[in-house]
Amino acid sequence: MVQLAAELTGKAGSDKKWVYLFQEGNASMRDLLGGKGAGCAEMTNAGLPVPPGFTITTEACNAFYAGGKSLPAGLWDQVLASMRSVEEQTGKRFGDPNNPLLVSVRSGAKFSMPGMMDTVLNLGLNDDVAAGLAKLTGNERFAFDAYRRFIQLFGKIVLGVKGEVFEHELDQVKERLGAKTDADLSVDALKDLVAHFKSIVKQQTGEDFPTDPLQQLERAVMAVFLSWNGKRAIDYRNFNRISHDLGTAVNVQTMVFGNMGSDSGTGVAFTRNPSTGEKRLFGEYLLNAQGEDVVAGIRTPAPIATLERDMPEVYKQFEEIAERLERHYKDVQDLEFTIERGKLYMLQTRSGKRTGPAAVKIAVDLVREGLIDKRTALTEKYVPAADITQLLLPRFVVEDKEKATSESRLLATGLNASPGAAAGKAIFTADKAAELGERGEAVVLVRQETSPDDVHGMIAARGVLTARGGATSHAAVVARSMGKPCVAGAGDLRIDDRTGEMRAGDRVIREGEFISIDGATGEVFAGEIKTREPNFAEETDLQTLLGWADDVRRLQVWANGDYPRDAQKAREFGAQGIGLCRTEHMFFEEERLPIVQQMILAEDEAQRQDALDKLLPIQKEDFRGILQAMAGLPVVIRLIDPPLHEFLPSFEEQLTKVVELRTRGDNPAALAKEEHLLHVIENMREQNPMLGLRGIRLGLMFPGIVEMQCRAIIGAACELKKDGIDARPEIMVPLVSHVNELERTRLQLERVAEDEQKRQGVSVHFKIGTMIELPRAALTAAAIAKHAEFFSFGTNDLTQTTYGFSRDDAEGKFLLRYVQEKILPENPFQVLDRDGVGQLVRIAVEQGRGTRPDIELGICGEHGGDPSSIEFCHEAGLDYVSCSPFRVPVARLAAAQAALSGGERDR
């Protein structure tokens, strides 16, 4: 490191090329020039009208830090030379009052980090240059407005003066002069402001505002480098998992002005609609304005289409450029442009962010148009797999949302924390939301931030909106787990649950008024926007894309489901099997629970057997249903797993009942009865039920239960076979820790299965296998595989035991903070932990295949629906992932992406 630093800062560095003119770079130099720099270079070399400029490399940024925050040797000379080149190209001169060159200084990292780093505009101005600019343009107003903006930005970003100080001064001047907007200020007022701003700088920093343009430039470049390690930027990179050692480039570019009259303007546009994917220019612009004005929201921009009417030539040129850039980059482009006195300048081009539905349509359209091939369309760059869920959730009706936008009903944009769209009454407390929600009213729960106390309100609401908190805040995490739309951290909203009001700027929403939120975009609207339910079958582009994915992927995609309706849904979404059918859910149904309780509370074997005999036909019907729905495909049925006390009243309930009766003392008979039940429940209680008498331990202690279930499964398969239906049950033994547990159970299951087949006079195909959900099972998988035809990785429990985290407790008590404070890179219950849990999976895969080469290997934990975890499953050589039916399309695409990204089996 020491040597490297020396190399970067010492003599060796002086020969290094730190600066590239735009004409010297190209799109492939993104690492060195950043996204913006590479884009400008590519456009420049393509002959597009880009204001001349140059890029200081990301290496220079790293050298700056390595050298103790000083510019590396040789850099400044290269900057000066590049400035001379820009002067030649523009015919203007930096610091020359007669024909001044002004520049912008902007950061530009490899990956876009919008708003996270700093930009200085109009650099090169001082009193003389401003006067010269006024003269040259004949527009004193323009010149001094540019000057005061420069001082304001430079003061804030380079000199560290708080932005509010300037804002406050500006507001005071406006108030004094009765000006409503900045545009109402007179030339004199602007000149006054310039003087005031300079004295503010002197007062706050103790130094005069720098008048030397080259000094301005040097300090601005260093400020941009420093902004790379600003808190906001670091947080953003942490959250988006961008490496901290990439560094940022700095772009120095000739200023062009969209605010030089009605033949000038500025705008942004996408080459296709980023919400729908429709192939048509989509964007907006403002005449006689600079970029800031668009952001300030004082004037409403016009749709890009109206530019055709305003300046037909320019529009045509822009259209051609947009088309060229899209063809060039083979993707939707997000463009920034400025028109200065009728001349179009392109300031930026980059891949456009888009919604899930747009991503799918665009990817498919680009293939149809011949721009990309199918394999390219399947990559994460075009369609992030997780975004597909947006097509399976309620969405706003496009026309209705456009109407809301055009009516300026957009209140704020927060974080797109959990996809889906919802409209409902804005309700500010969880209790009230629960009350209304249970009455069937459409409610959006609106909170400053949520806590575990709000969960009942979240359950009852259609969606959740918070003013504070990020993508891992309580609201975001819980909403995602519930599959509900959530917009989090909409910081522009002021929510006051005492007055029952929410403010967005001047606008007030009273509690009970309708709002609409789009969890895929983070938008919050006033009033109701209609939503439409998704229809998978009608999503033809998605079907097309998933068809291509199916051709590419190696991993099969199965689904978890307990009921025939789940199975039907899963098949519709393309599932190739059921990877986890939990049998105990059926026990909770109302008419069955008393029989289950009879079984548990039985005082002798006869009573217990009697209950089991009653359950047998019921379970058989359950299994018939799901096996029939999945005819021809495998159905993995897990034997009873939860501890039996889950089927009894809770200890607390029963204790409360007993203490009440005891305190009253008026009903000794009832007391005795309830005390008996309390005693039974108490005896069954466990300190740590997760690690207690459940899974196959239960089966070994009460063999009758497992035998009943096995008879029901095989019995159902036999009956279906006689009806000509191809049932393919796979019996899964849960929570095996020692091979003997499985060996013994297997013998028992085989005996029952044989007996049932004899009884029915047919034979059926079935498999017996086990969950791998305890570390010991993974570590001893070679022995376990002797008795298992398949392994299904139960990564939920495996994560719990490998980490020693009880999910129920951890997520509420510390896991969220662990993720927020970066103690853990992510929630291991959402993204499979490759270092720990993944290591165990790999051990078990290797051992399992070693013993039984054709062993069937899959995953049935929640990770089965998470793209990063699916990539791992592909790499680890599993045969399938199983996830909730709803995640099947995501998994199909993620499996294809894993295959395309080159992960190879047993790599």
Add this chain to the structure above:
Amino acid sequence: MVQLAAELTGKAGSDKKWVYLFQEGNASMRDLLGGKGAGCAEMTNAGLPVPPGFTITTEACNAFYAGGKSLPAGLWDQVLASMRSVEEQTGKRFGDPNNPLLVSVRSGAKFSMPGMMDTVLNLGLNDDVAAGLAKLTGNERFAFDAYRRFIQLFGKIVLGVKGEVFEHELDQVKERLGAKTDADLSVDALKDLVAHFKSIVKQQTGEDFPTDPLQQLERAVMAVFLSWNGKRAIDYRNFNRISHDLGTAVNVQTMVFGNMGSDSGTGVAFTRNPSTGEKRLFGEYLLNAQGEDVVAGIRTPAPIATLERDMPEVYKQFEEIAERLERHYKDVQDLEFTIERGKLYMLQTRSGKRTGPAAVKIAVDLVREGLIDKRTALTEKYVPAADITQLLLPRFVVEDKEKATSESRLLATGLNASPGAAAGKAIFTADKAAELGERGEAVVLVRQETSPDDVHGMIAARGVLTARGGATSHAAVVARSMGKPCVAGAGDLRIDDRTGEMRAGDRVIREGEFISIDGATGEVFAGEIKTREPNFAEETDLQTLLGWADDVRRLQVWANGDYPRDAQKAREFGAQGIGLCRTEHMFFEEERLPIVQQMILAEDEAQRQDALDKLLPIQKEDFRGILQAMAGLPVVIRLIDPPLHEFLPSFEEQLTKVVELRTRGDNPAALAKEEHLLHVIENMREQNPMLGLRGIRLGLMFPGIVEMQCRAIIGAACELKKDGIDARPEIMVPLVSHVNELERTRLQLERVAEDEQKRQGVSVHFKIGTMIELPRAALTAAAIAKHAEFFSFGTNDLTQTTYGFSRDDAEGKFLLRYVQEKILPENPFQVLDRDGVGQLVRIAVEQGRGTRPDIELGICGEHGGDPSSIEFCHEAGLDYVSCSPFRVPVARLAAAQAALSGGERDR
């Protein structure tokens, strides 16, 4: 296997040697001839008077099973040839009424399985032979008594007639004739019995009692083979971890009779006292009796010493033989002998079982006597490491126990389930035992068998006695875990808790009368036998042996201890450090708990800090004490580990309080207060506290606690240093699952430690390390070792998470049955599971040393005191084991045994 079976049963087998005359074998042929056969062979070849005979090999037994339970080819011919040789040696002939040869047929496996397999005596008798025998001996009574005994044994063992049927008949005859004992029966009565017994056989089996001696022999041999796989034998082997495929040999040996008059007798003797190790013949004999009579307990045998008076020549010969055998085998011998008409015959010699104290004395004496060297004395054969605990537990005063024995107060002998001796009132219910025990009375809890409902009684009792259950029964397991004496499965006792009586044969003990139990031998006595407390310092033989062990072992032995008194005890026992000092126990002390609760319930940081400030000096004093007691040796101090709710009232208690107040409704103020506390406790409750907010998770959520503890530890060390005392604290971070947890905590600890050293103006040496107690920590140990100077394997928690067993729940709910039913080979909380947990330990050792070659590695789980687990720790290359102070001597010896058994580091 098929081929092997063919080989064993087919032609190939006929050439094989299946039978060895005693003179053809020797002591090294134990595998082939079994212990008894090898012993008889060795004695025969040493010229000792052994009744002639031969041994059918263990291979024959295996061939018998491989061949579908038929004798292998060639075997019978070899048996016939050997019988002819025996006839020649004895001058008697098998089946010849004129001079009949009678034989015994006994099993004899490689390892002694006392009473587990079957023996037939007096084989070769039929009506003619019996008559001839009567004539030859001139003793009709003897001849017909031998005959009826033969029918009885053969009927029971070979023909499968229930023993009770014969016993019943015998009792009826005795009653009819007014005979008190068998000896009172007349010759006619015995002849009648023979006839009756034969008709019983006919009636029960449908066949006549076999009269052909050769047929008797063949069937007896097969019966012995079959007994190898009898249920009792299988259970015994399972429990003692003896392989099931060893097979048993069969010994056919000339009968000699100790019941042929007053010049005959039979007895057993040890070459040294098996209770104390004293070097003097120890045993007993009966004149004019057979072995069975000793067992039946009708006549009281005489001490072996009186044989000198009865038959001085024979005694002298026996003494010489005993001495010779001991020198020959270099170990205490357990001898069986018979004197037939003045001639001494040796029937068996084998290593004598002995108590822990005897084992230690004998081993040390044998070294002193030059029979063995020190390394041999240290082996498990001479001193099983676990038996050392017997020297550290109360023992019976030897004279007092001898007195009890001589007064025939021995009631029964059960299983030696948990060592130590206790005397107390026999109490038959747990409630009553608890009541008396809490009053300070000496109580022995006596139960048919115990269940979790009896635990409070066990806690209050000095010892536990059960009539049913084996070494893994509830009583045995729980008593061992409590360190209390327990005799289990004393099947001869009839316990009736309704009548308050316990019967042992004719003797009746009423509830409340004193009994005494010896958990090291399984003996139960009527009345009180005085016990004496152990004094480690006075156990000079043990000190000597452990000194030798210290010279041999590589593993260090540390102790777990929380208080200075534990540390002193540990040092006294030879501990070389404290491997686990738990800091939270101190929090539970009466005057501290309110401060701890203040800390937990604090509503803001100031309140919490105030409580921590109060705890700091208290904790510092705690640490001063233990660091001072261990001056010069390392003390590993674990930061707070248990969930905070453990320091609050239990949820149930608090709920009960609230429901009572609520139901009464007369004290709303109190109700509100208690409801608030209930709410707090409820919020802190966890589904699975084992996997919840505890360990370093707590430290990361409430950094103030950890900082206070660190300041107290380093502060104490600094103060001691100023007093000239060498304190060596090692700070241990518990429950790390991800390296970041440790990295962050380490930075925090280092900061506090530095600050405290500056404050005190001295610097001290300390280490920071971590528990490895979660699978993930073991799997990612390479990364964790970057921030840990030591690893301490917390194998209790590691076993819980690797197996997914909550110990609290598992041991009560299913683990016991798992072990009983052999689903698990042993309780993994007692014996470290090498395949699972051990694999993780090895992974962590390898990764840890890879990152940091000098990392200090130890184990602090309960396994640290278990010999088999210590052997594993040695093999895995750990630096030390840490166990309870009481187990330190065991661990010292076990560590030496591990080193001697050739386990090598990283093997």
